[in-house]
Amino acid sequence: xxxxxxxxxxxxxxxxxxxxxxxxxxxxxxxxxxxxxxxxxxxxxxxxxxxxxxxxxxxxxxxxxxxxxxxxxxxxxxxxxxxxxxxxxxxxxxxxxxxxxxxxxxxxxxxxxxxxxxxxxxxxxxxxxxxxxxxxxxxxxxxxxxxxxxxxxxxxxxxxxxxxxxxxxxxxxxxxxxxxxxxxxxxxxxxxxxxxxxxxxxxxxxxxxxxxxxxxxxxxxxxxxxxxxxxxxxxxxxxxxxxxxxxxxxxxxxxxxxxxxxxxxxxxxxxxxxxxxxxxxxxxxxxxxxxxxxxxxxxxxxxxxxxxxxxxxxxxxxxxxxxxxxxxxxxxxxxxxxxxxxxxxxxxxxxxxxxxxxxxxxxxxxxxxxxxxxxxxxxxxxxxxxxxxxxxxxxxxxxxxxxxxxx
Numbered sequence: 056x057x058x059x060x061x062x063x064x065x066x067x068x069x070x071x072x073x074x075x076x077x078x079x080x081x082x083x084x085x086x087x088x089x090x091x092x093x094x095x096x097x098x099x100x101x102x103x104x105x106x107x108x109x110x111x112x113x114x115x116x117x118x119x120x121x122x123x124x125x126x127x128x129x130x131x132x133x134x135x136x137x138x139x140x141x142x143x144x145x146x147x148x149x150x151x152x153x154x155x156x157x158x159x160x161x162x163x164x165x166x167x168x169x170x171x172x173x174x175x176x177x178x179x180x181x182x183x184x185x186x187x188x189x190x191x192x193x194x195x196x197x198x199x200x201x202x203x204x205x206x207x208x209x210x211x212x213x214x215x216x217x218x219x220x221x222x223x224x225x226x227x228x229x230x231x232x233x234x235x236x237x238x239x240x241x242x243x244x245x246x247x248x249x250x251x252x253x254x255x256x257x258x259x260x261x262x263x264x265x266x267x268x269x270x271x272x273x274x275x276x277x278x279x280x281x282x283x284x285x286x287x288x289x290x291x292x293x294x295x296x297x298x299x300x301x302x303x304x305x306x307x308x309x310x311x312x313x314x315x316x317x318x319x320x321x322x323x324x325x326x327x328x329x330x331x332x333x334x335x336x337x338x339x340x341x342x343x344x345x346x347x348x349x350x351x352x353x354x355x356x357x358x359x360x361x362x363x364x365x366x367x368x369x370x371x372x373x374x375x376x377x378x379x380x381x382x383x384x385x386x387x388x389x390x391x392x393x394x395x396x397x398x399x400x401x402x403x404x405x406x407x408x409x410x411x412x413x414x415x416x417x418x419x420x421x422x423x424x425x426x427x428x429x430x431x432x433x434x435x436x437x438x439x440x441x442x443x444x445x446x447x448x449x450x451x452x453x454x455x456x457x458x459x460x461x462x
Contacts, residue, residue, distance in 0.1 A: 056071070056072070056073045056408060056412050056422050056423075057071075057072055057073070057422065058070065058071060058072070058416065058422065059072050059250055061242065061250060061253060061255045062255065062256055063237055063240075063255040063256045063259045063262075064237055064256065064259070064260075064262075064264055066237050066238065066264060068237065068240055068241065068242055068255055069241045069242070069416070070241065070242040070243070070244055070250070071241070071242070071243045071244070071245075071409065071412045071413055071416050071422075072243075072244045072245065072250060073244075073245040073405065073408060073409060073412070074245070074246075074247070074248070074249070075245060075246055075247065075405045076247050077405060078246070078247070078405070079147055079148040079149070079247050080145065080146065080147055080148060080246050080247065081144075081145070081146055081147075081148055081151045081154075081244075081245070081246040081247060081248045082143075082144070082145050082243070082244070082245050082246050082405070082406060082409060083143070083144040083145075083155075083158075083242070083243070083244050083253070084141055084142065084143050084144075084242065084243040084244075084409075084413070085141060085142040085240060085242055085259075086139050086140075086141045086240065086241055086242070086243065086413070086417070087139060087140045087141070087234060087235050087236070087239050087240050088138065088139055088239045088240075088241070088268070088270070088417075089138065089139075089234075089239055089268035089269070089270045090135075090138075090139055090140035090234040090235065090239060090268075091135045091136045091137045091138050091139050091140055092135065092136070092137045092207050092208075092210070092212050093137050093138050093207050093208075093270065093271065093348055094234055094268070095207065095230070096226075097214070097218050097221055097222055097226060098207070098210040098211060098212075098214040098215055098218035098219075099179065099210075099211070099212070099213050099214015099215070099218050099219050099222070100214070100218075100222055100226060100227075100230055101135035101140060101212075101230070101234075102135045102179075102212060102213050102214070103175060103176075103179060103214070103219065103222055103227065104133075104135065104140070104227055104230050104231060105133040105134050105135040105140065106133075106175045106178065106179065107165055107166065107167065107171060107172070107175055107227055108132075108133035108142070108161060108165055109132055109133060110165075110166040110171040110174065110175065111161070111166050112160050112161055112163075112164045112165065112166055113164045113165065113166050113167060113168060114164060115160075116166065116171075117166065117171070120157070120160075120161070120166075123157065124154075124157060127146065127147075127150040127153060127154070128146065128147060128150070129144070129145070129146040129150055129153070129154045129157065130143070130144065130145040130146065131143070131144045131154065131157060131158060131161070135212075136212075137207075137208060137212065137346070137348065138270060138346060138347060138348055139417075140234060140235065142158065142161075142162075144158055148246070148247045148248065151248060151252065152252075155253070155254075155258055158258060159257065159258045159259075159260075159261075162235075162258070162259065162261050162262065163260075163261040165231065167224065167227065167228060169224065172224045172227065176219060176220075176222070179213060179214065179219050180216060180219055180220070182213060183211075183213060183214065183215065183216055183219065184216075186211075186213070190286060190288055190292045190458050191292060191355070193284055193286070193292075193458055194284065194292040194293070194294040194355070194456045194457070194458045195294050195355075195456070196211050197282045197284055197294070197456035197458070198282075198294040198295070198296050198353065198454065198455075198456040200282070200456075201276065201278075201280040201281075201282055201296075201454040201455075201456060202275050202276050202296050202297075202351060202353075202454055203273050203275065203276065203349065204276060206273050208273055208348070208349060232263065233265075235262060236262055236263045236264065236265025236266075237259065237262055237263070237264050237265060238264055238265040238266050238267045238268075239265060239267060239268055240259075240262075241416065241417070242255070243409055243412070243413045245405050245406075245408075245409045246405060270347050270348055271348065272347075272348060272349070273348050273349040274298075274349075275296075275297070275298035275299075275300075275349060275350065275351050276298075276454065277297075277298055277449065277452040278452075278454070279452050279453060279454055280454045280455075281367075281454065281455045281456075281457065282455070282456045282457070283457055283458075283459070284456065284457070284458040284459075285458075285459065285460070285461055286458055286459070286460060287460055288360070288458060288459060288460045289360075289460070290357045290358065290359060290360065290459075291357065291358050291359065291360050291362070291363035291366070291457060291458065291459035291460075292355070292357055292457070292458040292459070293355060293356050293357070293358065293363060293366055293367060293370075293455060293456075293457050293458075294353070294354070294355045294455070294456045294457075295353065295354055295355070295367075295370055295453050295454065295455045295456075296351050296352065296353035296354070296453065296454055297351065297352055297353075297374075297449060297450045297451065297452045297453045297454065298350070298351060298352075298449040298450070298452060299343055299344075299345075299350055299351050299352040299447065299449065299450055300350060300447070300449060301343075301345065301350065301447070303418075303419070303420070305443060306343075306345055306428075307428040307431045307432050307435070308435065308439070308440055308443040309343050309345070309443075310343070310394070310428070310432070311387070311390050311391070311394065311432060311435060311440060312343075312377075312382070312440065312443065312444050313341060313342060313343040313352065314390045314393070314394065315382050315386045315387070315389075315390050316341050316373075316374075316377050317339065317340050317341025317342070317354050318340060318341060318342050318343075319389075319390065319393065320338075320340075322389060323340075323341075324373050324377060325339040325340065325341055325354065325356075325370065325373055326338065326339055326340075328369055328373050329356060329358075329366065329369055329370075329373075333365075333369065335356075335358045335359075335362050335365065335366050335369065336356040336357055336358045336366065337357065338356065338357075339354065339355075339356035339370075340354050340355060340356070341353070341354030342354060345418075347417075347418065352450050354370075356370075360459045360460050360461075363457055363459050367455055367457065370453065370455075371451075371453060374450055374451050374453060375451055377444065377450075378444060378445060378447070378448050378450065378451055379445075381440070381441030381444050381445065382437070382440060382441060382444070383437075384437050387435070387437050387440060391432060391433065391435070394429070394432055395429060395432060395433055398425075398429055402425070411425050
């Protein structure tokens with residue numbers, strides 16, 4: 056695995072690359088930074104644009120374009136996250152040249168017809184309507200609204216009925232022209248392929264050079280808010296979150312701490328207290344999330360409607376005790392055994408290794424940071440971990456989104 060530079064329009068495009076002949080296959084990703092929901096003016100626009108690209112090209116349409124890919128088992132699709140917009144291509148080595156030609160076609164003439172636009176809008180509005188009965192989705196969106204009020208992260212990534220109805224074909228064209236540019240692009244390439252086989256200058260000839268964009272850092276709210284959502288649910292859905300401001304150098308400690316608190320399933324603090332001791336829920340989890348734009352600890356559980364207040368109180372209490380008392384030697388040993396034993400399995404396949412390297416590069420780490428973190432975890436001392444936990448009392452500033460049925 057290494058970082059190389061490939062040229063497009065006289066610009067150097069950083070590329071994460073690994074050659075592998077284990078399978079006669081190739082994987083390619085084009086990832087545009089600051090081009091997801093964080094960069095949209097109307098909620099849902101980035102995902103709307105991704106769906107437009109899945110409608111094939113203007114000249115061949117969705118069915119014709121898809122047929123050309125399917126007959127050769129080529130997977131080519133677009134996706135939009137909060138921070139990035141990506142194209143992913145996977146195919147057999149023998150069809151790589153053809154697949155690149157299809158990618159070039161898609162970038163040059165996406166299906167920006169009124170018919171395609173209306174189809175995507177109809178599908179999106181249908182998905183939004185369906186989400187109204189997805190109680191996990193509603194509670195998570197409400198939590199983001201509490202943690203990041205007034206920001207793009209507080210809005211549903213798919214958009215709202217009002218925002219999607221306001222999106223125009225011109226909005227889609229402007230997003231493509233302004234956000235999918237070379238200055239904010241990096242590439243991930245792997246498999247039975249050489250860098251010389253990827254002529255970025257030719258494939259990306261339709262894209263503008265653009266200028267590098269800066270990603271805005273969102274501060275997690277510390278006001279300990281609570282939002283109630285009344286729905287005809289048989290259970291209460293409880294989502295909670297708080298700031299977790301951890302330096303890059305200490306995130307391996309956060310990984311161990313969060314595993315013990317709520318990510319380790321049976322044996323974790325939250326699962327032990329909420330399910331095993333009190334029988335309040337089938338499962339309860341807490342996870343840390345560190346993105347370039349935001350950082351937080353968050354979690355969720357389901358319980359009986361009448362038990363929701365007790366469950367919220369238990370979560371608050373467990374977080375407070377965790378900060379005050381830290382962890383025990385046995386908990387640290389158990390966490391180490393699991394993390395050191397299971398994490399290396401994630402590197403077994405080329406696709407997993409590429410995903411890890413992509414994350415390392417995107418987040419500003421050197422390639423191989425994954426292995427370095429495992430080494431640091433193996434040497435982590437109990438006193439060192441407990442000192443870290445004690446320094447992060449901000450995780451007690453919990454906000455709760457609770458969806459339940461009034462009884």
